[in-house]
Amino acid sequence: MKGRVAGKGSGWGMRGLSAALLLGSLTAALAGGLAQTPQGRPPAPAAAAVSRPAPTLTLGTGASQRVLGLAQLRALPSVTYEVRHPQLGRSFVYRGATLRDLAVAGGFGGQDLRLYASNGYLTLIRARDYLKSPIMVAYEADGHAITVLDKGPLTVVLPPEPARYRTPAYTTAWVWYVNRVTPAPPGPQGGK
Numbered sequence: 562m563k564g565r566v567a568g569k570g571s572g573w574g575m576r577g578l579s580a581a582l583l584l585g586s587l588t589a590a591l592a593g594g595l596a597q598t599p600q601g602r603p604p605a606p607a608a609a610a611v612s613r614p615a616p617t618l619t620l621g622t623g624a625s626q627r628v629l630g631l632a633q634l635r636a637l638p639s640v641t642y643e644v645r646h647p648q649l650g651r652s653f654v655y656r657g658a659t660l661r662d663l664a665v666a667g668g669f670g671g672q673d674l675r676l677y678a679s680n681g682y683l684t685l686i687r688a689r690d691y692l693k694s695p696i697m698v699a700y701e702a703d704g705h706a707i708t709v710l711d712k713g714p715l716t717v718v719l720p721p722e723p724a725r726y727r728t729p730a731y732t733t734a735w736v737w738y739v740n741r742v743t744p745a746p747p748g749p750q751g752g753k
């Protein structure tokens with residue numbers, strides 16, 4: 562299918578699993594906090610560790626890979642725009658680094674990209690899309706760090722234009738919890 566970013570249904574199993582793991586760790590954090598302070602609220606550091614993990618984005622693989630922390634992501638040129646997140650159903654002003662700049666920083670500028678998420682999800686984003694429009698890895702929404710519940714700490718965001726980005730064919734490109742970008746292996750689906 563033309564303009565299709567990746568196969569439908571990829572990641573379904575992992576999505577359920579990650580939701581279960583997330584719920585499990587939230588429950589554990591709450592239980593742990595309550596056990597330690599029976600009269601009080603769970604301690605802030607436990608809650609913060611669950612909802613705001615430190616962002617890292619790895620560019621490439623193996624010996625040539627580069628790991629960027631938040632400061633290094635912020636040191637790249639940033640883009641900012643408002644768009645409705647298709648899965649959250651809410652609009653945010655997102656800020657982040659473009660895939661175009663990240664690919665250059667990783668030494669694979671202009672190539673089709675494979676994006677990986679911490680829940681095992683992966684998808685393909687085409688050079689013809691990210692070279693023409695500011696698709697970003699967002700680290701900020703409405704001026705704040707992005708929580709896990711809002712698909713952060715790093716999440717892929719597509720601009721509102723062109724209009725095809727708002728069609729179902731592109732919902733797979735909104736990679737939540739993105740943690741690695743590599744050049745796509747050869748093949749129509751980027752080796753998927």
Ligand SMILES: Nc1nc2c(c(=O)[nH]1)N[C@H]1C(S)=C(S)[C@@H](COP(=O)(O)O)O[C@H]1N2
Nearest residue numbers: 570572576648678682732733735736737738
């Ligand atoms: N990290 C991560 N991002 C993901 C997915 C996933 O499983 N994990 N699924 C993708 C796909 S295939 C789709 S269709 C949408 C699904 O969002 P929804 O289940 O909220 O409709 O998120 C996309 N981003």
Ligand SMILES: [Mo]
Nearest residue numbers: 569570571733
């Ligand atoms: Mo999907």
